[in-house]
Amino acid sequence: DIQMTQSPSSLSASVGDRVTITCRASQGISNHLAWYQQIPGKSPKLLIYAASTLQSGVPSRFSGSGSGTDFTLTISSLRPEDFATYYCQKYNGAPLTFGGGTKVEIK
């Protein structure tokens, strides 16, 4: 099975900072990658699919890039409501594996 490895597992940042999270697949998955945001106590929310396509209604400060095995999620200017845990997920086939998550905390 393909493994999804996110880094870092956590980070501290300030409002206004640029934040980048990486996700690496153990084998190529083309662009079949999604990013989700989860606020504690809430359901995950889809941010990006097909590695770089912004889901409707998601602010443009979120962006995704990559293909094959290496992917990134970037938040261009962190806002207070962005402090959450972020997960990548591959969906090119079963199992639909998630990365371990990156917790973005307030510095």
Added chain:
Amino acid sequence: EVQLLESGGGLEQPGGSLRLACAAAGFTFSNYAMSWVRQAPGKGLEWVSAISGGGTTTNFADSVKGRFTISRDSSKNTLYLQMSSLRAEDTAVYFCAKFRSANWYDAFDIWGQGTMVTVSS
């Protein structure tokens, strides 16, 4: 409004069974594959199972294969997860999720609020 509402969670003993349900509204249920994802307390997301729009094709994570079954009733717009031979490690919040498109595999664009399953004696 597109929404998913899970039910059926609770406390069950090891070796027991539970059936979760997910009521869908606001979209043509039979057009979309659906899935279950779980999250153990304080842990990350784990995909559990998926079922095609017509209900004829299913897939399971190795951790639940042979113990869980997934089904759907399009007349009731409801997704199910039948869980048997429950183990302590099945303790988690269980989310149902809708695939974004009619493709068999895609991102999950709609999630339910989750239902808690606790397996303990």
